[in-house]
Amino acid sequence: MEYLKSIAIFKVYLNILIAKIFHCLSDICSINEAKEISSSDIYRYEANRLGIKIEDEDFAQKLDNQDTLKSFKEKFHFPMVKDVCKCDEQKKNESPVIYMTGNSLGLQPKAIRSELEGYLNDWQRYAVEGHHKGEHPWISIDEEIQESLAQVVGAKPSEVCPMNTLSVNLHVMMSNFYKPTQQRHKIVIEAGAFPSDLYIAESQIRHNGFNPDTSLIKLEPLANEFTISTDRIKSILSEHGESIAMVMIGGVQFFTGQLFDMKEITAFAQSLGAVVGWDLAHAAGNVELQLHDWNVDFACWCSYKYLNSGPGCIGGLFVHERHTREFDSHTDKRLLGWFGNKLANRFKKETIFEAEEGALGFRCSNPSVADCTSLRASLAITNGASIAALRAKSLLLTSYLETLLLSIKGDHSFSIITPRDPTQRGAQLSLHIGGKVSAAKLKVSLLNAGVVCDVRDPNVIRVSPAPLYTSFTDVKNFVNILIKSLSE
Structure with a gap:
């Protein structure tokens, strides 16, 4: 299959995915293969082939008609404009919003309500015996989700576990893997990391008797740039070399939407002797991950963004199996709690801790049954579509958004700070609002017009x-x- 073969920006990976979802693009092979073209060129070619303009409503409709995942939209509840807008009462309407902030909080799957009602019915019917009765016994409610989570992050089921929340899990993992010495004590994060990641790294450094001023390294982009290349990351890591104890950055940067090359960065940092962990808050359910094959040491994520499990719902944890093959209760640094103990010993007094196998051995407390129920329902939708198919559509959706934004005529005072290469971003474009336009006021204007997105200060x-x-x-x-809204 030769279509799109020479297009560097889409690369071979996207060539195959486009063919799978939108067969209408198969004629793209007639483009001069020696020419390097952008996503805009691809969409304009297809619009010309159809005899319409890319800016026409009919073009978007034709793309929707050929979207094999279009039926999944009906599985979610959408807020009504009248319930979220800040406009005058007479301007409110009953139409659903255009929801563009799944990177902050996903929509509610319709299936979750009946699943939660089933949990409540079991609680009502069985009380404490619900731990062992019903369709989903509570004693193993989290273990029931391991297979589904493994599909999302590219892991063995034993390597993953739903537990706690993201920030708590990062602390749990760092308390186990961050083992600083006088020679190797630095933690590397990205500059502008999500605030919680910064606080966690700083507190772990202090807790181990070091100073964040000298033990925390921030990956800074070049002057006047928002994103940072893999080569620059490797250069900074090389500069600090054997003083690095841990690299812990976001797989997809929350502010810019940049997708880091997790495989290459992991391998390079480990070659320097560092432990590598990833915050996958904006990556899980958004991009394809292969945590086991990439040899990642650990990773943590939340489930309420692209996984749509509900606000503040239970987080997830990955620990590579090579770290869990043996457990020594006298030397292991993990934080211990009763649910990490083998079930046979869990309720026995004065019993030596024997860790459950794999990631389950890092549990401290029993999981929230309501949270696991919600996550189980949302994961069924995600895996029903498949991460590969979702990523394929996401690449096309985001490129279509980019193409339309770049086609806007006139000076509307914004620029796209997310990487232009589709393989270096997730389902997000960050728009830097310039001129005299206030990003906060623009958000309100969009909200009143039926669009939900979010602002990151200042612009x-x-x-x-x-x-x-x-x-x-x-x-x-x-x-x-x-x-x-920009014109107004």
Whole structure:
């Protein structure tokens, strides 16, 4: 298959995925193969082939018609404009919003309500005996989800576990893997990391008797740039070399939407002797991951963004199996709790701790049954679509959004700070709002017009077309509303 073969920006990976989802692009092979073209060129070619303009509503509709995942949108509840807008009462309406902030909180799956009612019915019917009775016994409610989580992050089921929340899990993992010495004590994070990651790294450094001023290294981009290349990351890591104890950065950077090359960075940092962990808050359910094959030491994530499990729902944990093959209760540094102990010993007094196998051995407390129930339902939807198919649609959706934004005529005072290469970003474009336009006021204007997105101070709007429930027509309508809001 030769279509798109020479297009560097999409690379071979995207060539195959486009063919799987949108057969209408198969004629792209007629483009001069010696020419390096952008995503905009691809969409304009297809619009020309269809005899319509890329800016036309009909083009978005044709893309929607050929979207094999379009039925998944019906599995979610959408807020109504009248319930979220801040406009005058007479301007409120009953239409659903265009939801562009799945990178902050995913929509509610319709299936979750009946699943939670089933849990409540079991609690009512069995009380404490619900730990061992019903369709989903509570004593193993988290173990029931391991297979589904493993599919999302590319791991063996034994290497993953739903537990705690993201920040707590990062502390749990760092307390086990951060083992500083006078020679090797530095933690590396990205500059502008999510605040909680910064606080966690600083507190772990202090807790071990070191100073963040000298033991915390931030990966800074070049002057006047927002993102940082893999080569620059490797250069900074090389500079600090054997003083690095741990690298712990976000797989997808929350502010810019940049997707880091996790495989290459992991291998390089480990070659320097560092432990490598990833915060996958914006990566889990968003991009394809292969944590086991990439030899990642540990990773943590939340489940309420692209995994749509509900606000503050239970987090997830990955620990590579090579770290869990043996457990010595006298030397292991992990934080111990009763649910990490083998079930046979869990309720026995004065019993030596014997860790459950794999990631389960890092549990401290019993998991929230309500949270696990919600996550089980949402994961069924995600895996029903498959991460590979979702990523394929996401690449196309985000490129379509980018193409429309770049086609806007006139000076509307914004720029895209997310990487232009589709393989270096997730389902997000961050727009840097310039000139005299206030990003906060622009968000309100968009909200009143029926668009939900979010602002990161002082002047960035993050737009996230999540592929499970965002259509190409949604993207087109968002851009129309954005143009009008900017003009006003």
